[in-house]
Amino acid sequence: MYYLVIRQFARSLRNLDAVLEKTIKHAEARKFDVNNFIQARLFPDMLPFVAQVRIACDVAKTSAALLSGKEPPKHEDNETTVSDLRGRIAKCMAYLDSFTAADFEKTSAQTLVQLPNRPGKALYAEEYLLARQFPNFYFHVTTAYDLLRHGGVELGKGDYLGHLAFVEV
């Protein structure tokens, strides 16, 4: 399950990257600066678009690292453009692509994951992945998508879910 979910995070980040590419084209067609989205918020005390994309990346990379007993790489929060954010996604996807199923072979329901930002606190691997990281990842991906939809970019559920491996029956 752990490796499957990490692969799913990578797929969703690829979909998010395609959404950013569409957003760049949309802004070009409408003749406005696509980077006006960088600080877009749905409410003044919510995190801006730039942070939604960064956190989605960080949840994915941290999940892969902590569930396989590795140290997550540090990626600087210095993006100021949508192109920068595509670079952030590419770095994260390259990191996720470095994992194989074997990295998670020792991870079980009994594995405790210590949370870097919560000293003295841990979650069992299943709880960490299914109750915290998976919902948290999609929270930030969806909020990034919602900000773009709210800003008029033409996107649909197909952009969010991406290609699904349908079988003819």
Added chain:
Amino acid sequence: MYYLVIRQFARSLRNLDAVLEKTIKHAEARKFDVNNFIQARLFPDMLPFVAQVRIACDVAKTSAALLSGKEPPKHEDNETTVSDLRGRIAKCMAYLDSFTAADFEKTSAQTLVQLPNRPGKALYAEEYLLARQFPNFYFHVTTAYDLLRHGGVELGKGDYLGHLAFVEV
């Protein structure tokens, strides 16, 4: 994995119900009709709040049914108030609570899930759950949350994630 995810959907619906309860109190305190949120949209061609909650429920119940070889129950789309939506969530949670791990014992990576709205199309169970249902469920839960935050309701990530079973280490 299948039963674990269904339990997680139930937990997230309980969190969403608590968010709706907070929203009712917020509207009372601010002296406006909470049902003004029912038709709220982030953009004119997006689905309204009422549909975001309904679809989250339907994705959860359909996942449980199809992954265990059952027929999903039909719940009428007739909610016009936030209280009605809490009733819809309660019906869905009661249905999810009727499942046990044993219901998913025969479900494996080789299980094909036929999609009710896509005649002739099926997905393998893992793809159905991890690539379609899980992201789709959190898409609608998050968009419901985002609509409320956009409308000024005071909510935080803790409301979305709910209680996590932390272990002291």
